[in-house]
Amino acid sequence: xxxxxxxNPVELRGDDMEKTLxxxxxxxxxxxxxxxxxxxxxxxxxxxxxxxxRLLETRGLSxxxxxxxxxxxxxxxxxxxxxQATGVPLFRGATNDVALRLLQAADHFGATRILHVMGQHMxxxxxxxxxxxxxxxxxxxxxxxxxxxxxxxxxxxxxRVEALRRAREEILDLPEEARARLLVRPLSxxxxxxxxxxSFVLSPEALPRxxxxxxxxxxxxxxxxxxxxxxxxxxxxxxxxxxxxCAQRYVHVVRSLSASDVVLDAACGDxxxxxxxxxxxxxVVGVDMDAQVIEKNRRERTSPRGNLxxxxxxxxxxxxxxGHFSAVVSLETIEHVEDPEAYCRExxxxxAPGGRLFCSTPQNLFGAIPINPWHLREYSVAEFRAIxxxxxxxxxIRGAVNGLLTDGEVGNNMIATxxxxxxxxxxxxxxxxxxPEFAPGSTGFAPLR
Numbered sequence: 220x221x222x223x224x225x226x227n228p229v230e231l232r233g234d235d236m237e238k239t240l241x242x243x244x245x246x247x248x249x250x251x252x253x254x255x256x257x258x259x260x261x262x263x264x265x266x267x268x269x270x271x272x273r274l275l276e277t278r279g280l281s282x283x284x285x286x287x288x289x290x291x292x293x294x295x296x297x298x299x300x301x302x303q304a305t306g307v308p309l310f311r312g313a314t315n316d317v318a319l320r321l322l323q324a325a326d327h328f329g330a331t332r333i334l335h336v337m338g339q340h341m342x343x344x345x346x347x348x349x350x351x352x353x354x355x356x357x358x359x360x361x362x363x364x365x366x367x368x369x370x371x372x373x374x375x376x377x378x379r380v381e382a383l384r385r386a387r388e389e390i391l392d393l394p395e396e397a398r399a400r401l402l403v404r405p406l407s408x409x410x411x412x413x414x415x416x417x418s419f420v421l422s423p424e425a426l427p428r429x430x431x432x433x434x435x436x437x438x439x440x441x442x443x444x445x446x447x448x449x450x451x452x453x454x455x456x457x458x459x460x461x462x463x464x465c466a467q468r469y470v471h472v473v474r475s476l477s478a479s480d481v482v483l484d485a486a487c488g489d490x491x492x493x494x495x496x497x498x499x500x501x502x503v504v505g506v507d508m509d510a511q512v513i514e515k516n517r518r519e520r521t522s523p524r525g526n527l528x529x530x531x532x533x534x535x536x537x538x539x540x541x542g543h544f545s546a547v548v549s550l551e552t553i554e555h556v557e558d559p560e561a562y563c564r565e566x567x568x569x570x571a572p573g574g575r576l577f578c579s580t581p582q583n584l585f586g587a588i589p590i591n592p593w594h595l596r597e598y599s600v601a602e603f604r605a606i607x608x609x610x611x612x613x614x615x616i617r618g619a620v621n622g623l624l625t626d627g628e629v630g631n632n633m634i635a636t637x638x639x640x641x642x643x644x645x646x647x648x649x650x651x652x653x654x655p656e657f658a659p660g661s662t663g664f665a666p667l668r
Contacts, residue, residue: 238332239330239332239334240324240330240334241277241286241334241336242285242288242334242336243285243287243288243337243338244317244320245257245295245298245338246289246295247292247295247298255339256339257339258298259444261341261443265300265301266339267339268304269341270336270338270339270341271285271305271307272305273341273342273345274343274348275305277334277345277349280334282305282306284330286328287301287302287307287308287338288310288312289309289311290315290320291311291312291313291314310323310324310327315399317404317405318383318403321333322383322384325380325383331380332378332380334348334375334377335375335406336348339444340372340373341372341444342373343374344373348375350421351375351421352377358419359417360418361378361416362377362379362382362410362416362418363419364376364419365420365421366421366422367420367618367620367629367631368582368584368599368600368630369423369583369584370589370590372590382409383406385415386405386408386409386416387405389408389415390402390408400467400622404621404622407620407622408623411623426584429585431588434588435588438592445593446592466491468550468551468619469496469550471634472548472550473495475575476496476499476500476546478499478500478501479500479501479545480500480501480545480546481501481543481545482502482544482546482547483506483543483544483547483548483549484496484503485506485537485547486506486507486508486549486552489512489516490512490515490516490519490520492505493516493520493529494521494527496548497522497526497527500526500546502528504528505528506529506530506532507529507532508532508533509531510531513530516529534556534565534566535562537569539569541568542569542572544569545573545574545575546570546574546575546577547575547576547577549578549579550577550634551580552578552580553578553598554580554589554598555595556595559606560609560610563606563610564610566610567639568639571639572639572641573638574638574639575636575638576636577634577636578607580597580598580603580632580633581594581598581632582597582603582630582631582632582633600618603635610639610640611637611639612638612641613636614635615637616628616634616635617630617635619633
């Protein structure tokens with residue numbers, strides 16, 4: 220696996236490098252209980268080993284100045300062969316308190332700065348890490364990173380240990396729900412608090428550029444990692460743990476719904492989000508293309524109120540009458556569909572007049588060829604807005620960073636709210652696409668009046 224050659228070196232201060240800890244954050248299981256991507260082999264090596272090898276190419280970092288920081292659980296013995304192969308120590312620390320685990324590692328190694336990288340980011344660019352540290356050295360920033368909507372597999376974050384310690388102290392003073400959520404996202408907390416922490420974000424112009432053939436090659440390698448993960452091992456009980464960024468988007472949506480809403484969860488996946496929605500609204504229908512997923516959801520996802528149903532359906536060919544739902548929730552879906560216009564037309568068609576759309580997707584400045592092989596296309600804010608505004612009115616976009624909403628539109632993810640455009644609805648009413656396998660109204664829910 221080759222990556223772009225190193226440009227002219229940046230200036231790094233020797234004393235700061237001596238106290239820098241290159242830290243790979245990892246866990247053998249993802250937050251939803253599934254096997255973590257970082258342990259999947261890519262061309263004969265675990266992805267996390269490739270990430271470590273790239274990290275060790277950073278000037279001034281030796282294996283003794285790096286660590287694999289994992290929760291102190293037996294399952295993480297899976298990283299021992301990687302530690303032995305690279306000479307990088309395996310550090311075991313706190314489990315659900317990521318902030319504490321990072322601080323424990325920093326204190327153990329006597330570090331004043333952490334160069335933080337996630338285990339699956341095997342396309343890491345050492346020269347980009349060097350640039351982050353040089354900027355931090357020049358002006359003593361608490362945190363320096365690439366833009367949050369830059370492809371995360373290429374970069375990491377430079378954070379001062381004392382800033383992280385101060386952030387954790389602030390988080391511990393928060394109410395329980397916020398505290399649990401933020402202890403697993405301490406760097407996002409720092410980034411989102413510019414009034415208390417000094418952060419610096421590289422400009423898009425300072426980022427590396429790749430030829431399309433390079434991005435396709437990265438995507439092909441990443442396919443081994445992503446496709447190799449057994450998502451069927453997902454533990455439903457962990458679906459809404461604080462670190463599960465995807466699930467947290469449903470938490471944001473719930474706050475905007477009312478008890479009278481009839482909701483479509485379009486591309487509902489394992490149904491955990493639909494199940495959560497059903498606790499707060501009148502009725503929920505979850506649809507997904509995967510017949511096995513739908514059957515599993517019908518067996519395992521329940522609502523004491525009897526207001527939850529699952530149907531197999533294509534989000535671009537929905538088996539529901541026009542105006543059937545007062546709210547449509549479609550999270551992390553548009554990046555998977557071949558025809559985003561058809562997708563938007565169908566979501567618009569099944570929304571009642573005045574209904575609300577909630578739609579989220581990864582945010583990527585350069586998403587035409589995304590690294591994630593499950594994604595056909597990722598979007599910038601401008602691209603996402605342009606698609607939605609062809610079908611909806613009142614489009615509002617909020618950025619999110621690792622599940623936390625930001626004050627503006629920028630994030631590594633984004634969630635949009637909108638209402639169906641009246642004229643567009645009239646066009647859609649001329650005849651929606653139907654799949655004969657799915658009977659309209661099969662959920663037994665009457666259209667809204």
